[in-house]
Every structure is written in structure tokens, then in C-alpha cells.
Amino acid sequence: MLIVAYPHDATFLERAPFPVRLERKLIEMDQLLDDPKLLLAASNDLLHSAPQAAWNGRPATPVVVTLRCAVARALMGWSYESAHQEIAGSVKWRWFCRIYDQSVPNHSTLRDREALIRPTTLQQLHRRVVQLAHAEGVTQGQKLRTDGTVIETNIHYPTDSQLLCDSVRVLGRLLAHARTWLKPQTTVEKKPFAIAVAAPAS
Numbered sequence: 001m002l003i004v005a006y007p008h009d010a011t012f013l014e015r016a017p018f019p020v021r022l023e024r025k026l027i028e029m030d031q032l033l034d035d036p037k038l039l040l041a042a043s044n045d046l047l048h049s050a051p052q053a054a055w056n057g058r059p060a061t062p063v064v065v066t067l068r069c070a071v072a073r074a075l076m077g078w079s080y081e082s083a084h085q086e087i088a089g090s091v092k093w094r095w096f097c098r099i100y101d102q103s104v105p106n107h108s109t110l111r112d113r114e115a116l117i118r119p120t121t122l123q124q125l126h127r128r129v130v131q132l133a134h135a136e137g138v139t140q141g142q143k144l145r146t147d148g149t150v151i152e153t154n155i156h157y158p159t160d161s162q163l164l165c166d167s168v169r170v171l172g173r174l175l176a177h178a179r180t181w182l183k184p185q186t187t188v189e190k191k192p193f194a195i196a197v198a199a200p201a202s
Contacts, residue, residue, distance in 0.1 A: 001053055001054075001057045001058065001059050002043065002046060002047060002053045002054055002060060003059050003062040004039065004043065004063050004064060005063065005065070005098055006064075006098060006099065008098075009100040012094070012095055012100045012101070013095055016091045020091050020092055020095075026092070029071070029075075029096075030096055033064075033068055033071065038067065039064065039067070041125060042067045042117055042125070043063045044121075045116055045117045045121050046060075048116075048118075061109055064098045065098055065099055065105070066110075066114065067117075068096060068097040069110055069114070070114045070117070072087065072093060072097060073114075079107075080107035080110045080111045081107040083107070083110055084106055084107045087099065087104050088104040
């Protein structure tokens with residue numbers, strides 16, 4: 001079932017056993033991400049993948065948590081596994097992602113939930129963040145650097161020899177398809193060939 005956010009915990013930082021110092025950039029980003037239009041766009045994408053989640057199923061990772069974890073991961077350059085470890089072990093990131101005392105989603109959940117946000121929505125989110133940041137005086141909005149959404153997968157290391165083998169394999173498959181489509185009338189004759197061997201000197 002789709003959940004927008006966990007109940008707000010205003011005393012979460014105060015209950016920490018040590019003083020927590022928040023960076024100004026993090027506080028400003030927290031305020032920008034409270035924009036209802038951003039949450040609505042992300043909610044629509046999550047519901048688009050599973051419409052029945054609007055009224056049925058077990059509680060899923062909230063929309064706010066999904067969005068803010070994606071922002072934190074892109075901001076810090078973390079992998080999905082690193083994001084899970086860093087957020088779970090940090091009071092600051094638990095507050096920023098609005099997870100509080102709840103369990104942090106594992107790396108596969110973070111990856112799958114973030115992948116449900118469509119590229120068009122990401123573009124809208126980027127434009128909306130720039131508009132809000134420009135209105136608040138955080139940035140002039142002249143340049144924007146964005147990060148692509150990439151899903152980790154298990155692939156072999158691209159060595160030169162392996163790339164050549166892959167190229168030959170793909171070319172062979174394409175030529176086989178072309179021969180089936182073109183249906184040549186003649187066949188290639190295989191002529192025997194001889195290898196000349198020099199006689200040993202006497």
C-alpha cells in the first residue's frame with residue numbers, strides 16, 4: 001500500500017544522545033523537498049507501476065523516503081549499498097530522509113523504488129528544484145548538473161579480448177539473419193587448399 005510519509009517526529013534530533021549539527025545546505029535542501037508538487041509527481045509514478053497499491057497490500061516504503069533517499073544518494077555519490085549503510089548509521093541522514101526510528105530500506109528496495117520514477121518525472125523534479133532554489137535565493141539557476149539514473153547489474157569486466165569476442169559474435173549473428181532474409185540462390189563452394197612445405201636441405 002502506498003504511504004506518503006511516516007508520522008513527523010519533531011523531537012527526533014533532540015532525542016539523540018549527542019548534539020547533531022546540520023549543514024546549511026542540508027537544511028535548505030530539506031525545505032525545498034517539502035514542495036507538494038514534487039511529492040505528487042513521485043507519487044503518481046509509484047502508483048503507475050502498481051495502481052492497486054492505492055488501497056491494497058502491505059505498507060510500502062513511503063514516497064517521501066524514496067525521494068529523499070534518491071536525492072541523498074545522488075548528492076553524496078553513494079552506491080545503493082553505501083546509501084543503506086550511511087543512512088542507517090547516521091542520525092543526520094535519518095532526519096533528512098524522514099526515516100526517524102523506522103527501519104532503513106535495504107539496497108535492493110532503494111534501487112527498485114528509485115527505478116520506478118520515470119525520466120520525465122526526474123526532469124520535472126530537476127526543473128522544480130531549480131525554480132524553488134532560485135526563488136529562495138539559494139542559486140542563480142544559470143547552470144544545472146544532474147546525475148543519470150543507473151541501475152547496478154552484474155556484468156563482466158570489459159577487457160579488449162572480450163569486447164572483440166562480443167563483436168565477432170554479434171556480427172556473426174547479424175550475418176546469419178541477413179542470409180536468412182536475403183535467401184541467396186547460390187551457395188559458397190568450399191575448395192580444398194594445399195599447404196606448401198619446403199623440403200629439408202640435403
